[in-house]
Amino acid sequence: MDPKRQKVKLNDGHFIPVLGFGTYAPEEVAKMEALEFTPFSIEVGFCHIDCAHVYQNEEQVGQAIQSKIADGTVKREDIFCTSKLWCTSFRPELVRPALEKSLKSLQLDYVDLYIMHYPLALKPGKELFPKDENGKLIFDSVDLCHTWEALERCKDAGLTKSIGVSNFNHKQLEKILNKPGLKYKPVCNQVECHPYLNQSKLLDFCKSHEIVLVAYAALGSQRVKEWVNLNHPVLLEDPVLSAIGQKHKKTAALVALRYQIQRGVVVLAKGNNKKWIKENIQVFDFELTPEDMKAIDGLNRNIRYYEFQPGVGHPEYPFSEEY
Numbered sequence: 609m610d611p612k613r614q615k616v617k618l619n620d621g622h623f624i625p626v627l628g629f630g631t632y633a634p635e636e637v638a639k640m641e642a643l644e645f646t647p648f649s650i651e652v653g654f655c656h657i658d659c660a661h662v663y664q665n666e667e668q669v670g671q672a673i674q675s676k677i678a679d680g681t682v683k684r685e686d687i688f689c690t691s692k693l694w695c696t697s698f699r700p701e702l703v704r705p706a707l708e709k710s711l712k713s714l715q716l717d718y719v720d721l722y723i724m725h726y727p728l729a730l731k732p733g734k735e736l737f738p739k740d741e742n743g744k745l746i747f748d749s750v751d752l753c754h755t756w757e758a759l760e761r762c763k764d765a766g767l768t769k770s771i772g773v774s775n776f777n778h779k780q781l782e783k784i785l786n787k788p789g790l791k792y793k794p795v796c797n798q799v800e801c802h803p804y805l806n807q808s809k810l811l812d813f814c815k816s817h818e819i820v821l822v823a824y825a826a827l828g829s830q831r832v833k834e835w836v837n838l839n840h841p842v843l844l845e846d847p848v849l850s851a852i853g854q855k856h857k858k859t860a861a862l863v864a865l866r867y868q869i870q871r872g873v874v875v876l877a878k879g880n881n882k883k884w885i886k887e888n889i890q891v892f893d894f895e896l897t898p899e900d901m902k903a904i905d906g907l908n909r910n911i912r913y914y915e916f917q918p919g920v921g922h923p924e925y926p927f928s929e930e931y
């Protein structure tokens with residue numbers, strides 16, 4: 609099999625490609641980047657595309673995927689497409705319409721994976737980030753288990769092959785796993801994960817429950833000032849990653865991506881230029897030694913780039929727990 613199509617099995621029997629292309633970009637460039645770079649990513653061999661309603665570019669990602677199907681580069685079944693349920697649609701009756709909206713934008717009959725974006729329900733409505741007169745996010749109170757049951761119904765209806773979560777801590781995962789009458793376990797938990805926040809405890813927890821950990825910000829995030837704490841050091845400038853890269857004649861970025869795949873983590877990579885998108889697919893061309901892996905493990909320092917500060921104070925804010 610083409611190494612670029614390497615996959616891992618999910619707990620519901622479907623398979624997820626171990627490398628995914630990230631489509632999040634700052635609002636002003638999100639649509640343009642999706643149109644330009646998503647088709648290119650498919651041309652160089654990415655077969656897993658990570659989208660979300662809140663990125664506001666699913667229409668452009670959909671056009672890009674359709675263009676690559678139309679020109680014969682791929683078939684629909686060659687592409688693994690993820691979308692995410694935004695927090696303003698957590699009330700059970702809003703879940704299926706939200707997924708149907710994403711499907712319409714993506715011009716797809718089904719997504720391969722649909723995940724709850726954050727465990728933080730927000731006030732329903734048109735605003736993605738509903739705020740009060742003091743600029744504070746307006747929270748909603750929805751039992752995450754009820755949202756999960758609505759996701760289970762979407763899977764049964766064939767609108768998504770698999771269902772999962774994102775940004776859940778282990779207690780929130782436990783809540784779903786221990787839900788009376790659980791029909792499907794989450795197949796994944798997509799979380800920030802990189803050598804400075806290697807999530808080893810959450811990873812062990814997920815592995816013990818057959819939940820795949822999917823890493824975002826694996827390259828240290830895009831450092832978008834609205835969302836990222838810019839006081840944190842730049843991951844790809846880390847001398848240990850660079851030295852290991854030099855040894856293998858690869859870049860620090862490739863070392864950071866390869867690290868995840870070798871520890872059983874599915875990894876997402878954003879690329880906002882063609883050179884990097886082409887480079888990132890080379891993650892399949894080399895192998896880190898056990899000593900390299902140990903040295904990278906040693907870089908962990910619990911640095912979280914995406915703290916989602918506006919969500920602090922929400923009863924389900926996930927990042928106050930150790931893992």
Ligand SMILES: NC(=O)c1ccc[n+]([C@@H]2O[C@H](COP(=O)([O-])OP(=O)(O)OC[C@H]3O[C@@H](n4cnc5c(N)ncnc54)[C@H](OP(=O)(O)O)[C@@H]3O)[C@@H](O)[C@H]2O)c1
Binds near residue numbers: 774
């Ligand atoms: N579930 C969630 O809550 C969540 C949150 C965040 C992200 N995500 C998903 O995860 C994806 C990836 O995370 P991310 O967007 O934070 O970014 P990332 O994958 O950590 O990438 C960050 C930046 O690294 C640089 N880069 C990429 N390839 C490189 C290379 N080969 N050499 C050097 N630099 C390179 C680019 O930055 P510059 O050009 O700016 O230097 C890129 O924007 C997102 O696009 C999205 O799909 C999900």
